[in-house]
Amino acid sequence: MRAAVVVFPGSNCDRDCQVAITQATGASVDMVWHQETVLPDRLDLVVLPGGFAHGDYLRCGAMAALSPIMGAVRDAAARGVAVAGICNGFQVLCEAGMLPGALLRNRDLKYVCKRVELDVVNAQTRFTAAFKETRTAWMTVGNGEGNYFADEATLDRLEGEGQVVFRYRDNPNGSARDIAGIIDASGNVLGMMPHPDRAFEPALGSADGAKVFQSVLTGLLEAA
């Protein structure tokens, strides 16, 4: 498997994603600077990492969504490459219009960092197949703007089409319908606020996050 992590100025989970992907799947991971316009060849997974791209100034993800590399990310998703946005990466994907909805300030207006238990609502996606048995996962969140919002019709559609993939058991930020992660209609693009890149081995309190990356790998092997 071959993966790439996009690095925006202000990204701070870029290395964490690189380490987590390698440890979970053995994949080699290229780091791609946001000013590039092309992604490496024969890519299987692109991750937009957490952090504060461009300082989260203006609006979380708003400037990063206009970075030169985003055209290539969009094309990759259209070609069938798996694209995952984690935390700030999820915000970037929403701002770029690659995922519906938006991430608002948390319900109590504070940054929140804590362990969260997730229900894996849809374990038949290319990012969640490895959760088929357990249907549950422990990860951590760390964000000030993780409150997922979309209009009722969009939320109904997401739920109806199986695009809600992770739900909080104990909603930490006021997200609509307890949504922690969604995929787009093609199934190639994932956005999630919890950090699989901080839960990839037992020493970190949970290894459940590794399954997100392993799901992508397993999908590739099965397709081959």
Place this chain on the structure above:
Amino acid sequence: MTSIPVPGLAGALESGLKPEEYALIVQRLNREPNAVELGLFSVMWSEHCSYKSSRRHLRAFPTHGKVVIQGPGENAGVVDIGDGQACVFKMESHNHPSFIEPYQGAATGVGGIMRDVFTMGARPIALLNALRFGDPADPRTRRLVSGVVSGIGGYGNCVGVPTVGGEVNFHRGYNGNILVNAMCVGLAQTDRIFYSAAPGPNLPVVYFGSKTGRDGIHGATMASAEFDAESEAKRPTVQVGDPFAEKLLIEATLELMASGAVAAIQDMGAAGLTSSSVEMAGKGGVGLELNLDRVPQREAGMSAYEMMLSESQERMLAILVPGREADAQAIFTRWGLDAAVIGRTTETGRIVLTHGGEVVCDLPLAPLTEDAPLYDRPHTAPVLRPRLDVADLSPPADWGQTLLTLIASPDLASRRWIYEQYDRHVMADSLEESDTGADAAVVRVHGTTKAVALTCDCTPRYVAADPYQGGMQAVAEAWRNLCAVGATPLAITDNLNFGNPEKPEIMGQIVAAIAGMSQACRALDFPVVSGNVSLYNETDGEAIPPTPVVGGVGLLADAARRAGYGRLKPGQSLVLLGESRGEIGASLYLREILGREDGAPPPVDLEAERAAGVLVRDLIGAGLTACVHDLSDGGLAIAAVEMALASRVGLGLAAPEGVSALGYLFGEDQGRYLLACDDVEAVRARAAAAGVACAMVGEAGGERVRAAGLFDLPLDRLREAHESWLPAYMSGAAA
């Protein structure tokens, strides 16, 4: 120098200098300084930059040891952690600005301490903070807690360095002067440590980072003065932080260092461009010429004085290897940073500044640094309080209610409301952090099986009662907290917070506390490698409780062999290590339950401390225990409750035998640990061999915390009391 006025003595007094200090300047220069030059003297000779009151006494600290690579005097201390790796760390206060403007004060405190660490070539890997607030009932406290916590989080979270630990106290003694002490720990290669001394003349001096603005002018001077009713007017001297700029600065600085272009480097912290340039040239024994017209400026029309005294954040000064200017510029461009070569080093031993084509400052460097005043201020020995005998106190009528009150008291209540606002997991190496129930944070050394253990500690009520014993205790507690997770303590950084040193009784506290700390550092092989002194923490003549905070760093050779206090398992035996005499003086019980703050603090026996700590590490290393908690505030009862809550397992304490129940449960005797084990006999045997008192005091199981005949409380009820105080207080409930 025609256009720069000479402000004379009146101007000197206004900028915080004393008449005798101004006379000394005139004598050294053989003329009166102009306004720019006076500005340089006023900040370089401020208490904050010169340590003029404390320097003489700080010499007592042991600063050498087999792991010490760099002791005090550089931007941060450096210790060897093996395998060619070094741990770089320091703690620094941002007390005065945080009281005036809590969000920015705390945020820039975090930013400043991080720069001290990456300036030395280390990537910051962890942040801690020691906070002291006033009485919760004081109308200002809630706003200050809220502002400081969001400032710390707002900065550290964005930069992407985890905030893994710290401590918080509330006391009316901090009503007018809160303390915000931030500690940063970084990781470097031992052969890639960077220093500030300019290596020679004729080298290019490059400025990079954010532009210089008018913020923070004279911050160092403000931090060296007392507060009064007019302090609110000092808000403009507080700097404004930009964590995004700091993140870019870290990456650019580390890349610049890796490129081999850096000959010397210094961040611009307190006293900004003045102290960074003066220190680099002074330490290198060279001179310096700077053209201020080249300094990247945020606004037009800034004077030389403003540029030299600005404390705008996120700025660095470096001396480059000649010929590498273009390589450096490419790195700055990539990270979107302003940068300019603003001058060069010279052979003159003078600092010469030009602005608008005219020389605005021409001073010999020596008087600014080496000749800064050094005071031996008069000091009186602290008045000590008599020891309290626990037998003279009547026991509480309701032990259970007493325990509930204590566990929900401001100094013991859960800090969840605070730490959940800090990103504790970024970098994915936090093994034990604020949330996981351990006496020290444990952060893995990236890519290895090693970890560093980190803590910061001080018990101000002990220091107030007896500065010498209290100073020893602060060091001993840090050492104990590191041992409690299984780490070998390596070294400390310190942050000495006191009142006005010109008062003999305050100076007496400083002298005695330093002596006590030094004694403990020596006895425990725990040298001081960096530190910061914050004096004049007074408002309207009222000083803070003496608060010498210790930041301790330890090493775990194998991170898997560590202990926490959230690992209690049903059926395990509880063992108490260390001697218990029921010391109740200056205890939390006394203050919170009886409303008394008298009595001598528990004495520190350094030999016993050492024996118990070595034993605990040995027990953890041998796999005989993985659940350890040191005994501190609130004694055995509180340690047991905290262990039970963190583990979600109940426990029962045996009835005290032949000692007072009050001393047994709430005494704060030092050098003690509570641990859980399966094989009591094996623990007993090792304790006997080590000469450490060892008693089986109970066992784990059930969903209640009990002490035979005294109390029996459900875990849920204790948890509710422990967790609810701070969120309720912060949401507006009465203190």
